[in-house]
Amino acid sequence: MLIDSHCHLDFPDFAPEVDAVVARARAAGIGRMITISTRVRRFHQIRALVERYDDVYGSVGTHCHHAAEEDDVTLDEILALAAHPKVVAIGEAGLDYHYDKSPRDVQARGFRRHIAAARRTGLPxxxxxxxxxxxxxxxxxxxxxxGAFTAVLHCFSSGAGLARRGVALGLYVSFSGILTFKKSEELREIAREIPPERLLVETDAPYLAPAPWRGKRNEPAYVVNTARVLAETIGVDEAEIARITTANAFRLFARMPRPAGIEVAA
Known part of the structure; x- marks a missing residue:
């Protein structure tokens, strides 16, 4: 089993064939998919998906691109939506200085609000x-x-310094299809430094399809390719990377029920 720890099944890219996308993921051995919220005000779309598919779980949060648009979203609103039993995470939230789609101080305020929600709920x-x-x-x-909280640096493409500081705080690091790109050797070097018990894989679908689909629409089934490259990168076989990343995902997203036979160390 593999887990796609971050995708966006609510995005319009999937609207015409979401049933088929989920079916292809299942056929590829993807046991769980976590569809990540980017707007609290559109949480109803996440809720519809997680209630439709047994193996799809979700989050609640405001992406930093939309921080200004949803600056009036309160901590209490996030907490109320996070009570849904299939919400397993808070976010995504953080800082994006590449696009700067929201003012940086507003992004930071939203980031801290989501950290507070993670701390209050116990969700990552x-x-x-x-x-x-x-x-x-x-x-x-x-x-x-x-006050302690858990978290994952998703779709990691930052520098080694952030990875090290994150791991020192007990954070997880998730790799996407970027890891498979020919020019991503520096990123693969960072992946080798991450303790195995902190590694996750994801698609960030519909974005960042791994090789050989680079430039095409991504989907959860393709996380298999990212996992294969991560296995090669850290020197284990595909079965072992599946075991490692699946156990890590169930440990981090602790509200997500795990099937019998999946061992998760404390």
Missing amino acids: LVIHAREADEDVADILEDEMGQ
């Missing part, structure tokens, strides 16, 4: 970080000092 925070390594790490360290 899904972190988006792009070209903001120092500020992301500084906020995480500051907030961890105010």
Whole structure:
């Protein structure tokens, strides 16, 4: 079994054939898919998916691109939606200085609000970080000092410094199809440094399809290819990377029920 720890099945890219996309993932051995919220105000779309498919779980949160649009979303609103039994995470939230689609202070405010939600609920925070390594790490360290929470640096494409600081805080690091790109050797070097018990895989579908589908629409079934490259990168076989990343996903997303036979160390 593999788990796609981050996809966006609610996006319009999948609307015409979401049943087929889920079916192909199941056929590829993807036992769980976590469809990640980008707008609290559109949580109804996440809820519809997780209630439709037994093996699809979700999150609630506002992507930093939409931080200004949803700056009025309150902590209490996030907490109320997070009570849904198939919500297994908070976010995604964080900082994106590449696109700067929301003012940076508004992104930071939203980031801290989501950290508070993760702390209050005990659910892990899904972190988006792009070209903001120092500020992301500084906020995480500051907030961890105010009370522990769990989190994952999703679709990791940042520098080794953020990876190290994140792991030191007990965070997980998730790799997407970027890991499979020919020019991603630096990223593969970072992956080799991550303790195996902190590794996850994801698609971030419909974006960032791994080789050989680079440039095409991504989908959860393709996480198999990212897992294969991660296995090669850290020197284990495909069965072992499936065991490692699946156990890690169930440990991090602890509300997500696991099937019999999946061992999850404390």
